[in-house]
Amino acid sequence: MVEKQSGSEWSARRIAPEEIAKYQTDGRDFLDDAALEARLQPAPPPEPARVREIIAKARQIQTLDLDETALLLRVADPGLWDEMRQAAADIKHKVYDNRIVTFAPLYLSSRCVNDCGYCGLRSSNAGIARRTLTMDEIRAETEVLAGRIGHKRLVVVYGEHPQSDLDYMLNSIRTIYAVRVPARRGMGQIRRVNVNAAPLAIAELQALRDAGVGTFQVFQETYHHATYRQVHPAHTIKGDYSWRLYCMHRALEAGLDDVGLGALFGLYDWRFEVLGLTAHALELERALGIGPHTISFPRLEPAANTPLAQNSRWRVSDDDFEKVVILLRLAVPHAGLIVTARENPGMRRRLLPLGCTQTDASSQIGIGAYQESHGGQDDQRQQFMLGDTRTLDEVVRDLAGLGCITSFCTAGYRCGRTGRCIMDLLRSGAEGKFCKLNAVLTFKEWLDDFASPATQAVGAPLLQRELEEIRTQQPRIYPEFLTHYERICRGERDLYF
């Protein structure tokens, strides 16, 4: 009872109305439902020539406008979808080459004051074991992730609760960055902590920036105002649509340059959410000059005692979900696209070539589960159930078999290649050159320190092909690169361009 009262007092102070109003026009959100719905009204299929003009614009790595994205949504001809599918794959290759960045989620707290209808951690779900990790427990979780599995990047996930307030977030991030664990040859260490949390105020976001946070993610869940109201009770903090919608404006203003957008697919019409994400990206570019660093598109997954997660009438089929990825790749061509272990291995294999750039592996989303679960899932401890529980070693091997190099690179943000700077580099193709070098160096590190013999056997010929490609395509930098590479072979770590 005491905790509940202090929780509601805490909740009442969370939202700063002036940090919403300053970005709105005449008190209205930039997201205009009627304007999006109007674009989704039945209309004849578009002219192929116009579709091809829009594809050509996306191939120039230019963000599409809402009319262009809506027009692609109306394509019915399977042949044109094949052309869009090919363009999505080509854009991914042009901007990000054959690299897939990997990370792991780390849930630190299952306490939450909100009551989101789709989420196993919602406050009214009495069947969930609640826990907030201590700093010692966070250290122990990180030791498994960095020392046993070999991750270099985490996305750290918090419920919204006084026990996981800003001080807790800052302490936990410092704790994670401080961990060092001896690995086979080098030292296991987390080099980039991304955060997925509730919306924060500008001063709090500045504190996260100062703590060295990489990407700051807040998913809008649904851009459709009426659906948002249905699934997020009005008396909760999350019930305030606009506080959430303008969080990325605040983050960019606070100097957190890499922001991650997302929508939870399955709450409302997937076509509306694709337009919503595109509108959000366009608005950030317009208002702050920086588009989203990443876009996430989680699909609703089953969660304990959570009927909405299974019964929603808007659940997205696999074929439509593929269209979501193709359309996002074309509409916001510079953004990283994250496909998570919510999706099963077959679906991940299907979606990755269409333009995804990041994926997680060895994921455990129960609180404390990296140390305690030994690979299983427990719906009483986690927010929802995962579709892919393969280890990082298995995923790296699978990707290598598909010709993709798993990148553990964290250099970009440590060298200041973030925000507008990285957007320009991505659009020009220049970032790809740094990324290729760093991807190969970190892949070699990981193979030496953590890979099984089977994965090393698949990874080694891929590495040789990559070295040859760098030698022929980047001859000027190749000698310096080779020196770095040889130092890594001798056991030095964390060398990057």
Ligand code: SAM
């Ligand atoms: N509590 C914070 C929040 O809601 O913003 C942190 C993020 S929450 C733990 C991570 C994300 O998981 C949510 O933003 C939502 O999109 C997603 N999620 C929630 N319930 C889900 C479900 N049943 N299936 C799939 N994803 C879900």
Ligand code: SF4
């Ligand atoms: Fe809390 Fe996030 Fe779950 Fe909503 S989605 S109940 S805010 S943990």
